Amino acid sequence: MTDLTGAIVLGEHQYGKAENRVVRIYRDTPRHEIRDVSVSTCLRGDFSAAHLAGDQSSVLPTDTQKQTAYSYAKEKGLDSIEEYGLTLARHFVDDVAPVVGARIEIEEYAWQRAVVDGAEHDHTWVRKGEEVRTAAITVDADGTWVVGGLKDLVILKSTGSEFFGFLKDEYTILEETHDRVMATSLVVQWRFVTTDVDWNSVYAGIKEQIVATFATVHSLALQQTLYEIGKAILERYPVLAEVRLSAPNKHHFAHDLARFGVENDNEVFHAADRPYGLIQATVQRSDAPDPGPAWSAYAGWLS
Incomplete structure (x- = not known):
């Protein structure tokens, strides 16, 4: 058997807040609209001090990532999951100094309007049993990538x-x-x-x-x-x-x-x-x- 004697080092690492369930209701008119998503945020950069010494000075808490996802659903809107994901990713890369790359993965769950007395109801929905829409957005210094x-x-x-x-x-x-x-x-x-x-x-x-x-x-x-x-x-x-x-x-x-x-x-x-x-x-x-x-x-x- 061959023994390995090389130095032990930290390899690739990343962290984030997974599966934030965000529901956005648009109430601007009597006929409401709903968007229902699960958002996972992931930050990439040099966070080695956190792993090697427990130093959190470069770590944006995962709870902050969660709160940003919820607030952006109102501040920036949630019309399409791709645009919402792009906005989140660009914020983390542009506004959080230690972050050099961000990955946002989103699943969207569809609802259809309930029908009452032959007409679509303005603020009641029934969960649709069809597909789940997905998006994955990556932003770093080299560019932007979107996968629908x-x-x-x-x-x-x-x-x-x-x-x-x-x-x-x-x-x-x-x-x-x-x-x-x-x-x-x-x-x-x-x-x-x-x-x-x-x-x-x-x-x-x-x-x-x-x-x-x-x-x-x-x-x-x-x-x-x-x-x-x-x-x-x-x-x-x-x-x-x-x-x-x-x-x-x-x-x-x-x-x-x-x-x-x-x-x-x-x-x-x-x-x-x-x-x-x-x-x-x-x-x-x-x-x-x-x-x-x-x-x-x-x-x-x-x-």
Whole structure:
């Protein structure tokens, strides 16, 4: 066994306040508006004295970061999570001397208006069960990076999907199919090359494109579908450099009804949640600029 004798030193480090739940109600008119987000702030710089000697003189408390996130929801507004995140990140980098970089990660939870007597109610909502919108903003001395996204977009189509011609060995028992249910819970993230963006409009358009491509592409593999989704997004939005996609294959197996003398022509399925195939891909432009720290996450940094 080889013994290591090199000096012990502090490596990369960062700190912040994770998962601040901020709800902003706009009450300027009788018809209120709601934004519901989880905000994680992360500061980067030389905070070695805190680690090595317990010296907090360069440390902006995580509680201060939390209070800033809440106050900025009123002071600066929360119209889009991308713009809100940019404002927070720029504040920490520009106004807090020891901070040389900031990472803001945000999830947004959607609400829809309650319908009362056939009309949308002005100040009551019901939680929507669709996807969670996400954003990750990084600001440092070298630039600004914005990654938009969504997660938990559960989507299924009952036909228009095949899986055949795959590699087989002595452990392969999976049967080929030319007509299967394809279902997944999509995570999609996209990297912008500019901050001059109508954030809410682009988000709505990307979600629309994801759903339309999933529905209309006759899929020979989930991998193919992911590529076509990424390609369609990039074709539609020149402000994007790359798209990253992750899709667990939510398997639906035709249940054996023959033992009961009942025909099952792809009509009754067992939905299996584990184990599952996990398909991931990046679709990018050949001239995409270097991502820098765009994908250097705070949440899950050590995973």
